[in-house]
Amino acid sequence: MSKHSLSQRSLNTKESQIREASRYCHKFGAINLAQGLPDFPAPEALKEAARDAIAQDHNQYADTWGLEALRVAIAAKMQRDNGISVDPDAQVTVCCGATEGLNIALMSLVDPGDRVLIFEPFYENYIPNLATVGGIAEFVTLQPPQWQISREQLEPIFQKGLKVVIINTPANPTGKVWTRAELQIIADLCQQYDVYVITDEIYEYILYEGEHVCMLSIEGMSDRTIVVNGFSKTFCVTGWRLGYTIACPELTAAMRRIHDFLTICAPAPLQYAALAALNFGRDYYHQMAADYKRKRDLLYPALQQMGLNPVLPRGAYYIWTDCSILAADANAAAYRLAKEAKVAAVPGNCFTNPSQTEVTGLRFCFAKQDSTLEAAVAQMQQVQIT
CATH class of the missing domain: 3.90.1150.10 (Aspartate Aminotransferase, domain 1)
Incomplete structure (x- = not known):
C-alpha cells in the first residue's frame, strides 16, 4: 500500500x-x-454494581444519549458540586470516555482550517484530536511554577481569529488549577471575539489547593461552553471508557448526532455502575x-x-x-x-x-x-x- x-x-x-x-x-x-x-x-461497591448490571442482563444498547437515570444523576451532581442547573434531557450526553467527549465536541465546532487555542504544556491527545478535524493549533506557553495567564498575553491570539479554546482544569501534565479570575479573562475574550470553550474537567475532584471552577458557571458562557468529564479518574476505572458532555441544547444536539453514529452508546452495564458511583457520599x-x-x-x-x-x-x-x-x-x-x-x-x-x-x-x-x-x-x- x-x-x-x-x-x-x-x-x-x-x-x-x-x-x-x-x-x-x-x-x-x-x-x-x-x-x-x-x-x-x-471501589468494591462500583465493581459489584457492574456485576449486578451484567447479571440483570443490561447488556444491550442503551439510549444513545445515556441511561436516563444516569443523566439525571449527572445533572444533580452539577447542581450540588458546581452550582449549575442543567437539563438532563437536553444537555447531558453519556459517551465512551472523556476522550470521545472531547472528539465529538471538536467535531461539532471545528471545520478544517479553524484555529484552536491550546495552553502548553497540554494533554497529549489534543494535537491528534485536532488532526481528526483539520483544526490548526495556536499555542500559548505557560511558565512554571504558577502557569498564569494574562489578557495582554492572550488578546493578540484572539485577534487572529479563533474558533475554540481548550482548557484543562485541573491540568494534565502540570497540575495547574485555573482560577476564577483566569477563567473570567477567557470568558470576556470569548464573548468579545465570538469563541467557544471546551473544558476538560476529568480531574475535577483530585484537588489539593484552590477551588474547582467550571467555565459553564461564568456569566455569559452557558451557550459557549462544552464541559467534558468522566468517571475514569475519580473512580479508578480508566479501562471502562465512560464519560459525558454538558452543553447548551443546540451544541448537545450536534454532539449527539455525531456520537450516535460514532459509538452508538457507552457500555450499558457500566452506566448502571456509574449511577451507583454518583451515590457515593462526600467522604469518598x-x-x-x-x-x-x-x-x-x-x-x-x-x-x-x-x-x-x-x-x-x-x-x-x-x-x-x-x-x-x-x-x-x-x-x-x-x-x-x-x-x-x-x-x-x-x-x-x-x-x-x-x-x-x-x-x-x-x-x-x-x-x-x-x-x-x-x-x-x-x-x-x-x-x-x-
Missing part, C-alpha cells in the same frame, strides 16, 4: 508517547510512573483527594533531591519536572531513567508544541500504591547524576 493512499489525518496522528513509555517499562522491567494508570483496585471524594495528596507528598521530595526541579501540583495526579540534569533532551532523559533507575516517566515532547526542538520536561504519575512509589523513590536515589 502506498503511503500516499493514507489520509492526512492518519499521517498527522503520531503514536502516543505515553503508551510508548508504558511499553518500554516491559523492556527494562521498570516501575511505571508514566501512564495515568492506577495500580490499586477500583475527600478521602480520595487526601490519599492522592499523601502520594504527591511522597514522590515530590524525591524528585527535588534528584535535582529535577519539580513543580508542586495543585490538582490532578502528575508532577512536571525539568530533566536537564539527566540529559539535554527529554526522550534521552526518560530512557536513561528507565534504564538506570528502572523507573518510567513520560518525556515532555508529547505535551509541547511539536515545533519545539529543545524540551526538558518529564511527567511523573503518582496514582500508584504507596509501596510502588516508595520502591520507585528508592531506585531513583541510586542513580548517579553527573
Whole structure:
C-alpha cells in the first residue's frame, strides 16, 4: 500500500508517547510512573454494581444519549458540586470516555482550517484530536511554577481569529488549577471575539489547593461552553471508557448526532455502575483527594533531591519536572531513567508544541500504591547524576 493512499489525518496522528513509555517499562522491567494508570483496585461497591448490571442482563444498547437515570444523576451532581442547573434531557450526553467527549465536541465546532487555542504544556491527545478535524493549533506557553495567564498575553491570539479554546482544569501534565479570575479573562475574550470553550474537567475532584471552577458557571458562557468529564479518574476505572458532555441544547444536539453514529452508546452495564458511583457520599471524594495528596507528598521530595526541579501540583495526579540534569533532551532523559533507575516517566515532547526542538520536561504519575512509589523513590536515589 502506498503511503500516499493514507489520509492526512492518519499521517498527522503520531503514536502516543505515553503508551510508548508504558511499553518500554516491559523492556527494562521498570516501575511505571508514566501512564495515568492506577495500580490499586477500583471501589468494591462500583465493581459489584457492574456485576449486578451484567447479571440483570443490561447488556444491550442503551439510549444513545445515556441511561436516563444516569443523566439525571449527572445533572444533580452539577447542581450540588458546581452550582449549575442543567437539563438532563437536553444537555447531558453519556459517551465512551472523556476522550470521545472531547472528539465529538471538536467535531461539532471545528471545520478544517479553524484555529484552536491550546495552553502548553497540554494533554497529549489534543494535537491528534485536532488532526481528526483539520483544526490548526495556536499555542500559548505557560511558565512554571504558577502557569498564569494574562489578557495582554492572550488578546493578540484572539485577534487572529479563533474558533475554540481548550482548557484543562485541573491540568494534565502540570497540575495547574485555573482560577476564577483566569477563567473570567477567557470568558470576556470569548464573548468579545465570538469563541467557544471546551473544558476538560476529568480531574475535577483530585484537588489539593484552590477551588474547582467550571467555565459553564461564568456569566455569559452557558451557550459557549462544552464541559467534558468522566468517571475514569475519580473512580479508578480508566479501562471502562465512560464519560459525558454538558452543553447548551443546540451544541448537545450536534454532539449527539455525531456520537450516535460514532459509538452508538457507552457500555450499558457500566452506566448502571456509574449511577451507583454518583451515590457515593462526600467522604469518598475527600478521602480520595487526601490519599492522592499523601502520594504527591511522597514522590515530590524525591524528585527535588534528584535535582529535577519539580513543580508542586495543585490538582490532578502528575508532577512536571525539568530533566536537564539527566540529559539535554527529554526522550534521552526518560530512557536513561528507565534504564538506570528502572523507573518510567513520560518525556515532555508529547505535551509541547511539536515545533519545539529543545524540551526538558518529564511527567511523573503518582496514582500508584504507596509501596510502588516508595520502591520507585528508592531506585531513583541510586542513580548517579553527573
